[in-house]
Amino acid sequence: MFIDSHAHFDLCAEDHKTSAETIISLMEDNNVTTAVHIVIDTTGIQWGLDFINRHADKNIYIAMGIHPSSLADSEALHQLSVTIAHSKKTIPHKIFGIGETGLDYYRMRQPKSMQIESFQFQIQLAKEHNLPVIIHSRDAMDDTYSIVKEYAPMRGIIHCFSGNHIDARKFIDLGFFISFAGNVTYKSATNLQQAASYIPMDTMLLETDAPFLTPVPFRGKPNHPGLVQHTYNYIAALRKISLSNCIDNIAQNFSNVLKLNN
Numbered sequence: 001m002f003i004d005s006h007a008h009f010d011l012c013a014e015d016h017k018t019s020a021e022t023i024i025s026l027m028e029d030n031n032v033t034t035a036v037h038i039v040i041d042t043t044g045i046q047w048g049l050d051f052i053n054r055h056a057d058k059n060i061y062i063a064m065g066i067h068p069s070s071l072a073d074s075e076a077l078h079q080l081s082v083t084i085a086h087s088k089k090t091i092p093h094k095i096f097g098i099g100e101t102g103l104d105y106y107r108m109r110q111p112k113s114m115q116i117e118s119f120q121f122q123i124q125l126a127k128e129h130n131l132p133v134i135i136h137s138r139d140a141m142d143d144t145y146s147i148v149k150e151y152a153p154m155r156g157i158i159h160c161f162s163g164n165h166i167d168a169r170k171f172i173d174l175g176f177f178i179s180f181a182g183n184v185t186y187k188s189a190t191n192l193q194q195a196a197s198y199i200p201m202d203t204m205l206l207e208t209d210a211p212f213l214t215p216v217p218f219r220g221k222p223n224h225p226g227l228v229q230h231t232y233n234y235i236a237a238l239r240k241i242s243l244s245n246c247i248d249n250i251a252q253n254f255s256n257v258l259k260l261n262n
């Protein structure tokens with residue numbers, strides 16, 4: 001049924017003051033059969049791998065990377081690259097991509113130069129392992145695009161897309177997927193909604209980015225992967241397609257990403 005292509009199970013469990021296992025039950029109760037757990041820093045790597053191994057029987061995938069707001073010194077980048085190389089050997093069918101990485105000029109928690117170096121490093125790592133890069137870009141669309149273009153051809157997903165339909169087009173032309181989070185359902189998100197109604201359906205993914213950006217009608221409450229259905233409903237209505245058509249399209253796109261990974 002529903003797929004959540006970007007969630008942070010560790011942060012969700014913290015936010016809900018419960019276990020990651022309870023977050024999985026919430027997800028399953030809501031017909032979400034598949035999800036990707038996203039690691040954002042080196043301290044989250046082991047937790048993420050243990051989590052994936054504990055639930056090896058489920059359709060839960062992992063993406064590992066260093067978020068632009070996390071420390072990305074040479075030791076951290078080295079640890080990431082060793083982990084990816086090892087995991088590609090031991091759990092290749094569970095690896096969804098490298099990330100999230102990217103640029104965040106809004107929070108600017110790390111210096112611009114560190115963000116850029118880390119982003120470039122992770123793009124190279126992804127290319128080396130034939131994995132897509134999961135990109136976070138906030139107030140940095142132009143720099144994100146020019147860096148990505150330098151490394152093209154490459155595979156990637158713009159997660160929690162925050163640009164307009166012109167930005168979306170540019171990334172789609174490079175072969176990227178555009179992933180929308182719960183904020184596309186917000187009244188004020190007219191640029192996002194325009195992008196979501198405009199892009200080809202075979203370039204779209206949907207996600208919660210839980211515990212952040214809870215979709216309407218639960219905006220303001222803690223988010224979890226089980227709530228991704230509200231974003232599917234919204235997109236189906238926006239695109240004037242049936243919910244089942246929307247579900248099928250997203251499932252096809254998700255499996256297209258995975259198919260190219262091995």
Ligand SMILES: [Zn+2]
Nearest residue numbers: 006038100209
């Ligand atoms: Zn995220």
